[in-house]
Amino acid sequence: MKRALITGVTGQDGSYLAEFLLEKGYEVHGVIRRSSSYNQERLEDILDDEAAGALLSNQNFHLHYGDVTDTSNVIRLMSEIRPDELYNLAAQSHVRVSFDMPGYTLDVDGKGTLNILEAVRILGLTDKTKVYQASTSELYGKVQEVPQKETTPFYPRSPYGVAKIYGFWITKNYRESYNMFAVNGILFNHESERRGETFVTRKISLAAARIAQGKQKKLSLGNLDSLRDWGYAKDYVECMWLILQHDKPEDFVIATGEMHTVREFVELAFNHVGIEIEWTGKGVDERGINKATGDVLVDVDPKFFRPTEVDQLLGDPTKARTLLGWNPTKTSFEELVRIMVQADMKKVEKEERVKKMFD
Ligand code: NAP
Ligand code: G4F
DSSP: OOEEEEETTTSHHHHHHHHHHHHTTOEEEEEEOOOSSOOOGGGHHHHSHHHHTTTTOGGGEEEEEOOTTOHHHHHHHHHHHOOSEEEEOOOOOOHHHHHHOHHHHIIIIIIHHHHHHHHHHHTTOTTTOEEEEEEEGGGTOSOSSSSBOTTSOOOOOSHHHHHHHHHHHHHHHHHHHHOOOEEEEEEOOEEOTTSOTTSHHHHHHHHHHHHHTTSOSOEEESOTTOEEOOEEHHHHHHHHHHHHHSSSOOOEEEOOSOOEEHHHHHHHHHHHTTOOEEEESOGGGOEEEETTTOOEEEEEOGGGOOSSOOOBOOBOOHHIIIIIOOOTTSSOHHHHHHHHHHHHHHHHHHHHHHHHHTO
16 A cells, blocks of 8 residues: 655645545555644545545545644654655645745744655655655746746746745756756646635635625626636546656646636626626726626726736647646536535535524
8 A cells, every 4th residue: 555645735736646546555644734724624524434435535644743844843743754755735825825925934844854855865865765856837937938837937926836946946957956846836726615715716616606695796807818727626636646656756847728807707706607797897997897787797906916026927738738648627617616606605505504593
């Protein structure tokens, strides 16, 4: 039985990856942070015996307290678990927040990655443990080429992107210096019903559901022109695993090869709840109007603008498709939006039922 260690297991990707690996028969260990409030919601399908079912036997799932910035903790966990595969997904992953907390973001996303690699080296696990580093399309930032591929030069535009560039290069450096199987997945944006609620796609899908059910009046957003290559997180965790199964340690771009504006995401999400959006005005005065009623449902609030923006991201997944046999278009953009809105419609309905029980 192969043993995997996932940092960031309570996050969107970590939770899907844990399920994926358990289904493949792995023994899965995850690192969770101590928190004063419950932080294991995304793991409930695994932790709940009934929901887990036969395939997802949670007997093979183990959680450990830890933090990638705590060097001694990382070394102790690594020496106890001695994983065959380590997926370093832990990060302060919000780009906007990284402008408010640049030092912290560097500690977690940069130094945290070094701590993982050093633990592998110090413990003599370089021949045993394969390391996957969660790199990002934010490295391309002010894009130097369209579409972006493995050879496109980096130009990060946020403290997050700059911290992640350290993670990228230190992973590559440990591969070259110590002959480790240490690789970067350069993943473009990927979303799901488990996406954090302050990322733009989830903010929109939740707002569409709440507005449709009369629980919210309006949605305020930042840059509507921003273009992103959005895929489905469930498809992307499969690729993380494929990268570690490849015969050679190499870095890969993971993307759909299609990009859409934030505005398009809004239109589609509201369409799914039966509302047609019509746009009026420009810049900060732009408004999304409910065509049927004339109500303003979307406006622009400059507080969501970033000091420096990444205007567009478009990935070229040819290498992953050719060498890993990965299908970048398994879930279409339209399907992704539908999945997210449907899940949020149910979530909002359920919240309302629970509220009524206690009224
Ligand atoms: P996410 O939902 O924000 O999850 C981040 C995870 O990291 C959470 O489990 C979080 O724990 C954990 N974490 C944060 N700081 C930590 C620390 N100091 N020590 C240990 N764990 C820590 O992010 P995601 O969307 O799943 O993304 C996973 C990884 O891929 C991240 O590294 C992200 O930067 C990268 N990435 C994401 C995308 C994307 O579009 N989703 C694209 C490219 C790269 P808590 O639950 O306790 O906060
Ligand atoms: O959803 P976002 O916050 O994601 P962003 O900044 O692209 O970062 C995500 O993807 C990266 C991969 O490229 C990951 F590495 C990173 O960890 C994270 O998962 O914003 C997307 C776009 C931006 O251009 C932003 O300015 O949407 C724009 N936007 C417009 N209004 C908004 C909003 N973003 C947020 N979060 N909230 C808004 O109200």
